[in-house]
Structures are given as C-alpha cells and as structure tokens.
Amino acid sequence: MLFGYFVLALLPILWLIVAMSVIKMQAWTAALTAMVIAFVEAMVFWHASLLSATTSVAEGVVMALWPIVLVIIAAIFVYNMTVHTGAMDVIKSQLTSVSNDRRVLAILIAWCFGGFMEGMAGYGTAIAIPASMMFALGFNPVEAILMCLVADSYTTMFGAVGVPTQMVSDLTALDATVVSHAQILQAAVFMIICPFVIVTIAGGGLKGLRGIVPFTLVSGVSFLVPEYIAAKYMGPTLPVIVGAVVSLVCTFAFGMWQNKRKETPEAYRMGPERPKDDAYEDVSSKTPGLKSAFVAWSPFLFILVILLLVSIPAIGGPLGSIKTAFHIYHNPDADPVFYTVKWLNTPGVLVFLAGILGAIVQKVSVKDFFLVLGRTVKQMSKTIVTMMGVLACAKLMSYSGMTNTIAEFFVQTLGQYFPFVAPLIGAIGAFVTGSGTSTGALFGTIQKTAAINIGASPEWMVAANSVGVSAGKMFAPQSIAIGSAACDLTGKESVLMKKAAVYAVVFIVLMAVITQFGQPLWAAVA
Template sequence: MFLIALSPILWLIIALSVLKIAAYKACPIALVIALTAGIFVNDMTIPHAVQATLEGVALACWPILLVIIAAIFTYNLTLQTKAMDTIKKMLTSVSNDRRVLILLIGWGFGGFLEGMAGFGTAVAIPAGMLAGIGVNPVLAAMVCLIANSVPTAYGSIGIPIVTLGNVTGIDPIQLATYTALQLIPLTVLCPFLMVIVASHSLKGLKGMVLMCLAAGVGFSATELAIAMFMGPELAVVGGSIVAMAAIIACAKLFPVNDSEHALPPHDDEAPITAGTAVRAWMPFILIFIFLLMTSKLIPAIHDPLNLIKTSVLIYDGPGGEPYTFTWLATPGVLILLAAFIGGTIQGAGFGSMVGCLRRTAWNLRFTIITIITVIATAKVMGYAGMTHEIAETAVAATGTMYPFIAAFIGSIGTFITGSATSSCVLFGKLQTDSAMAIGASESVQAWIAASNPLGACAGKMISPQNIAIAVAAIGTVGCEGKLLYFAVKIYIPFVIIMGCIVYFGQSLVG
C-alpha cells in the first residue's frame, strides 16, 4: 500500500530527473496514476475522484494561477513601459557585482515578496529581474529557488503558521517563535550558498563574507524578534527589509570590486530623479500597500473584504469541506489592481495593458497545465488517503526517532502541493498526534508541529509547481529536470540538517 500511495511522487521524480520529461507532460500522467490508485486500490468512488480533481482545478486556478499570472504580468508590464530599465539601473547602482545583486534581488526582495504575497511571486519576479540584468537565466532560477526556501514558512503574511495553529490548536506565536529558532542556521547559511552557486565555487565568497553574514543574521534576528513579540504575519517582511538594508549598507561601506563578477556597464549614466524612481517602482509599491492594508493587521479593511466570497461544496466525500472563493481579499486580485494602476501611472494605455496580460497568460500555458494537474494530484492523493498512508508508514517505522523525520514529512506535503499552507493542512495534526504517541510534553509537541513549516521550506525547492514557476519566469521551457536535479542536491542536506535541529532541539524546549 505504501508504494502504491507513493507512486505518483515516484513517477514525478523519475520523469523529471531521470527521463527528462517536461513537467507539463509528466504531471498529467501523475494525476492519472493517482486516480488509478485511488479508485482501484483505495476504494475511492469515481464520482469522488472526479470531485477531488475538480477541487484541485479550482484551487489551482483561484488563487494560485491567478497570483502567478498577475505577478508575471506585473513584471512584463514594467518591461513594456521601460520601468524595468529604471529599476535595473537603480539596483545596479548599488553595485555592478552580480553576486551583490543576486543577494539584493533574490534574497532581500524575494523574501519581501514571499512575505507579502507568496504563491510563486518570490520566484517569478526576482528570477525574471535577475535574468533581465544579465544573470544567466537558469542560474537566476537556481539562486531564487534557494532564496525562496526559508521564507516559505511565513509566506503570504504568515498564513502557513496561522493555519498550523488552527489545525493543531497551538498558539501561532509559539509556533512562529519555534519555527524561527529552527530556521536560524539555514537562514544564515542561504546567502553564502547563493553566492557559492552564483560563482560556481567557494572562491566566489572572496569579499562577500561580511555581506552574506549581515544578510543572513539581519534576516533571522529580525524574523525571530517579530515572531516572538508580534506573531507570524510580518516576520519575513521585516526580516527581508532589514536584509536589503544590510546588503545596501555593506555594498556602500565596503564596496566589492571584482572584475570576474562584474556586469557590463550601462551606456546611459544620466541620474534618476525621485519622480522617475517612484513611477518605476509604483506597481511594487502598490502591491506592498494593498497587501498590507488588506491583511489581518488592519481588520477594518480585511474583515469586510473577506466577507465577499462564495463557498461551494465540490467534494462531498469524507473530509470534504466547502471550497471558498475569496473574490477581493486575495493576492492575485490585489496584484492585478496594483499592476493596472501602476501601469497607468507609467503611461500605459488600458488596451496595451490588456494585450500584455493576454500575452502573459498565453506564454504561461504549459505552466498552467503543470500546476492544475499537480494540485489535482495532491487533492486526489489527500482524499484517497494516500498522503496519510505515506506519513503513517513513516511514523510506524521510526518510533521515538520520529522528530528526526518530522521536517521530512512537512517537505513531502510541500513537494506534492507546492504550498507550505497545504502541507500544514495535510500533516499538521499528524505531527502533534505523532508527538503525543511518543510521549512528548506540550512544548515538545509545539516544537515538532513547528517542524512542519520548517520542512516545507525544503520541500518548496523541489516542488514541481515552484520549478514550473521558475521556468516560466526565465522563459526557458524544458529545463525543469535540470533545476530539479540541482534543487535535490540542496534539498537532501537541508532535510538532514533540519532533522538534527528538530531531534536535538526538543531537549532544549522540553
């Protein structure tokens, strides 16, 4: 039963990394495998299998694909209005060293986008920007996959940890604090790892050690402080802003001048006025403002907007709940609104913006197929009991060593769904039940529960959905296998380190 439950995941791993099949071809086959296993082995009825698939399609379209299309449309619109030229010039004025810009855009700005919006924006926009300023597109995707790992636990204004609190009944502030503590070593490590990957060797760290340290420590210390005193909502947003400030400060106070990593000089050296700069950044400024204003931090706006929704019972089998379409207070709608307003300020006509949106959606057609079938596969596996079977087998096999694999369980959920929130929904209760089964105290139960969003950070790197987003952002269809092979090499040591942190750390909190 375990191998049958695992079969869709095994197929994706083999298809993407060994057979080099494009994701938009491999993922529909994974859905067929999941449906076959669910119906013929797990006694799922055909109507329930169809309903589970349709619920997956609904989730994929609203909000996930909406956010992805909106985010990439925002980027494409800044290209069309030439605003990206101004943004690139401003960023490259910090330094002409590609390593510095990879940290500033991939780590700092990417973390900010993950904290504000999530759902792929933190890979799509930074990877596209890095490719646009001259970084090798595949390399840009690689470093952004690394950068998007550790902020995932607090993505979309902390929704994974808020959800985990709802699922387990544990205080979200306690979960946010424990998750931040568990993430410290990897958060500090990530900037160093990004620079090493960007320069293809340890020699690339020459002159960059202080900046990497400041970027990692500034991020993790701020994240921990906000998590402890305010909760999960703004932990990554605050950490990323401090990280960007630290990178810029280091670049100005201790400039890096290495010709091996220098970007080509720009011909236009005319100064950028404040008005021009604000117009160029306007879509991103508006995204920040809209997401902040409609977040739970401002209930006067958040609560009324969240009442504008429609709930539909798509799957009526065991465990099925009405699926809710939130029409206005969802990141995709807000990003689209910010893009259209920002584009208008930048001088784009409504017709040209609609044309840009249409081209963006068409260019993402393979990504759309991939993400719809991945999410549908996840729903079928979940409702058929296949996902739970995978986790239960892991618990039975490990006993008191379970904390060592708790983060790995969390990573499986995100690998399947591409979402830390979905992973917490799938496995959050299982984590606390397993902790109780091995006799853990309440604080250790919270510690083990926090390992689920921790593991989700590793799973995000190898998620087919996230890799598909990265490929779409750099416009290089067919390199999914190469990116997965790279990400797995980072994922394995990450999961081992996470296992050690959770296992040995339980004695400190217990």
C-alpha cells in the first residue's frame, strides 16, 4: 500500500525529469503540467479539499514571485544594465588582465565570485550573475551555466547569509552551529572536487587540468579552510562569505603570479569577442583606470556593501521587521499557516536598490533605465511561469502529504541503512523546489525523526538533507531556468539538465557513502 502511494507521490517529479530530458519539453510547460498532476493527485489520492489544493497553488505562486522571481529579475537587470552602458567591457578587460586563460577566469567568476553572491544573496543570484558575466566574456553559454551550477551546489546550505541552515535548525529544534559543523564536514571533499570539475568543463575534459592543478587546489583549499572554521565556531551566517572572500584573494593573487610565469596554452585562451549590440555604448577602447573601474563595478560593489550592511543585526533587524504575514493556505483540519513577506530585508529589493545606485553612478537616463528593465522582464517571462509552476507543485506536494509519503517509504524500507538515502531525499526536495530553504522545510523534521528511530545523530542526518540539496539543486528545473534566462538560452533547458544530471548523480552516490560511513568520524569530532 505504502509503495503504491510512494510511486504516486513521485509522479510529478518523474514527469519533470522525463518531460525535460526525454521529451525535451520547455521548462515552463513541464512545470505547469507537473503542477496539474500534483493537483489532481492531491485531491484524488491524498483527499485534499478543493480549497486546500487551490490555496496551496496560490501560496506557491506568491512564494515564486516574492522573493524568488524578484531577486532573479533584479540580478539580471543589473547585468543587462552593465551591458547597456558598456561597463561589462571594462569588467571584461580587468578580468582578462588577471589571465587570458579561460580556466582561471572560470574559477574566479563561477567559484569565487559566485560563492560570494550565494553567501550574500542566494535565490539564484550565484547562477544568474556569474553565468551572464561569463557569457559576456565569450564562454559557451551551456558551459558557462553548467560551471555556475556546479559552483553553486555546495554553497547553498550557507546561502543568503545562512538562511537555509538557520531555518531547518529552528524547525527541528537543533543547534544551528552543530548542524553547520556537520554540513561542512560532509561537504568538505566536494569543496575540493568542485573547482576541478569547473576546470575540466572550461578546459574541455581532463586534459584541461594540465598545468593548472596547483592553482585549482589553491582555490578549493582556500575556500574550504576558512569556511570550515566559520561553520564550526560561528554557525551558518558567514561560512560561505568568509570562504569566498579568502578564496577570491588567494585565487586572484595566484592567478596573477602564474600568468607572469607561464604563457597560456593556445587552446585555453579566451576567444574573440562576441559582436556588440549597436544600441550599446562602445567603451571597450577606453583604458580601465581606477575611476572607470569603479564606475563599471559599481552595481556589484553596491550589492556587496548593501548586503554586508544588512547582515549586521542592528541594521537588518529593523528592516526585517517591516513585513506582512498572509494567511493563504487554508485547511480546516490543520492549524493556520501564514506566509510572511519581508518588504525591505529581502535579497531582491536590496539587489534592485544596488542596481538603482549603480545606474546613477553610470549616468543611466530614466528612459534607458526603464527600457532595460522592460527588456529584462520580457526576457524573463517564461522563467517567471516556470518558477510559479515549480513552487506551486512543491506546495501541493508538501501540504497534501506527498513529500512525507516519499520520505516515510525510505525510512520504513531501509531502517539502519536509511543514511544511504538521506542525501537523496534532500536532492529530490531540491529538484522539485530549487531551494535549500524549502527542502529543509519539507524534509528536515522527517530526517530528524528517522535519525532518532534508528539511533543516529539528528544533526548528522539533518545535515545530510542539506548537503543532498547541493546535488539536487544542480539540475533542478528552477536552477536550469535561471541559468538559461541569464544566458538567453531559454528553450534548451533539456541539454543543460542532461549534462548537470551526470555530475549530480555521481555526487549523490558519493554523499550516500559519506553519510553512511562518516558517522563514526562525526561522533569523534562533534
């Protein structure tokens, strides 16, 4: 009986996989169809009322629009504005001055800069902004997105100033610092592996590692060590931010040193520039001095400064108190559930504010400002629909009990071997929602309960859920849609999903082994 419901509960997820990777359906169509499947199943098999099913969809749509779509539009707008003003040419000139080696640039932008964006903002910015920058620099769009998906995987648990880990810790009544320590211990090996994967993608295979192994190792180790220390002693707020900053400094310095010592092989030199849009101002011929560099980087600098300021409790606290709680989901048989919207202290608003300040510095006219904004919204239209469909499906599965059915089947079937599938459960949740925060809300309590039932550490198992998110998010429809929109690749999501799924599956298998057999190590260091 349970197995039958387990298969039924998986249908929306299986449909998304088949629709996008086999049928090659566009993401927005597949997402809406998955939502319809979940809607029908919730009412027929899980006996949800029409009211509860409808309001589940409504809450999912609201969550998609605020904060997720908001921050994606804000991030893409900032990028589009830098292209429109010609500032991206200045940024490109500066980045290539570090090295003209595409492998070095991939690490600097996708791994270091992307890690910082995930730590500060999350919600897709670590995919959207770095991928769009790499595309502008001349990277193949599929490869650029794929590298950003890999880079953004194991930073997710500490993304948006630690929100996913803090939320699941609060939900499960566990110490957030202990959970953070367990997470980084499980993710440590992947923090070293990911830069090497990025280099192989940028370099066209394992041959791309030739002559760059020390550089790649420095970028991974310099990220992991400070991240581990921050996670163990400070909790979930700063690990990725600290790790990314240290890695950026070390990688930048090592890249400059290496660039002076050896010539970049012809195969890895950045190719010719993409043709410029005639509507954009051509500033590429200008030598990027200090002033022009500040002007070009100003939107991104404002993003970093504003997010750092808001991460200070004295500033972020009052801003975060400006919020509204809505009672969207209705179920007469359950306690009221409120969805809270933060109007100011949310990444989308803050990134958009930084974009406005950057536009002022770059002397963008009001007409051009709204022209770029309008183009951005039009560019993102299909992505917006995809987000609404995916989040509506996730809320339907969560409120109806479908996600609980999936997790309960694994617990009852596997018993003491449950740790093998703990990361898989997190990966499934991330695939559906594209969010570490939402996945923690879906499965965090179930992971804790399962751990208690089999005599395992609750912190270790909840951490496994969060680490599993890293692989699931790598090929989640939401993540794929964000990257596709950033590089104007909408309609080719199935190609990306197939490529990302290969890495995700390998990572899930490795995580399963670490979760099952790493428990004695955790018991020794906890």
